[in-house]
Amino acid sequence: MNVDKLIIVCDASVHIPDAHLPGRRKRGKAACGVIFLNGQKRLSEKIEERGKYLGEMTVPEAEYNALVFALNAACELCRRELEVWLDSELVVRHLTAQYRLKAVNLKPLFDEVRKLEARFNKVEYFHHARDNQLAQEADKVAHQFLDEYS
Numbered sequence: 354m355n356v357d358k359l360i361i362v363c364d365a366s367v368h369i370p371d372a373h374l375p376g377r378r379k380r381g382k383a384a385c386g387v388i389f390l391n392g393q394k395r396l397s398e399k400i401e402e403r404g405k406y407l408g409e410m411t412v413p414e415a416e417y418n419a420l421v422f423a424l425n426a427a428c429e430l431c432r433r434e435l436e437v438w439l440d441s442e443l444v445v446r447h448l449t450a451q452y453r454l455k456a457v458n459l460k461p462l463f464d465e466v467r468k469l470e471a472r473f474n475k476v477e478y479f480h481h482a483r484d485n486q487l488a489q490e491a492d493k494v495a496h497q498f499l500d501e502y503s
Contacts, residue, residue, distance in 0.1 A: 356400070356403035358392030359431035362438045362481075363423045365407070365415035366499050382502055385419030386494025387426065388487055392436055400430060404494040408500045416441040417462035419495075420469040424469040424476075434475045440488050445480040 369381035386404040390397040403426055407418045416439065427435060439445050446452040447463060456465050470476045481488055 356393055356431050356434065358431075358434040359400075359427055359455070360390040360392045360397055360436045361423050361427060362388040362390070362485075362487040362491045363419050364440055364488060364495050365412070365419035366492060366495035367410070367412045368371065368499060369412075369416045374392050380409050380411055382499060383410050383412075383415035383418070384495045384498035384502070385415065385422055386491040386496070386498070387419070387423040388494070389427070389430055390487075391433065402490070402494050404498040406498045411458070413441070413443060413459055414462065417459060417466065420444065421462065421465050421469065424466065424472075428472055429483045432473060435473050435477070437476065437478050438481045438485075438487070439478065440481060440483045440485075442480050445478045447469050448478045 363385065365383055367381045367383040367384045369406055384404060384406045386402065388402050389398055389400040407420050410418065420439065447454050448466065454460060
């Protein structure tokens with residue numbers, strides 16, 4: 354299937370044991386979930402969902418890795434226009450140049466995203482709340498892959 358416009362809803366889930374305690378680890382097991390919707394349809398019908406276990410990383414690293422996974426998968430479905438929805442305000446603001454990227458560990462991931470964007474005519478990023486229905490579906494997919502490795 355190849356559509357002119359693809360809507361991507363992407364989420365990463367990171368399990369950090371004892372995250373509520375002071376002096377906690379900052380890394381945990383991570384997975385991602387992605388929902389692909391046909392942006393040409395009025396009600397944006399779901400094309401498919403995918404997920405992947407990402408390994409051990411920080412939350413921002415997981416969000417970027419989830420986006421890299423989503424953009425790679427999107428190439429199979431669309432080459433024209435992407436509308437990408439993330440619940441990571443940090444990542445969206447980096448990619449829309451509202452925030453300057455300072456974290457050295459995120460720079461290679463940011464660069465990879467920019468390289469993947471070149472495969473498409475247009476890529477737009479939007480932030481949405483975690484309580485959004487599609488965001489919850491993407492989170493559910495991520496948790497399925499996370500549960501396999503926890």
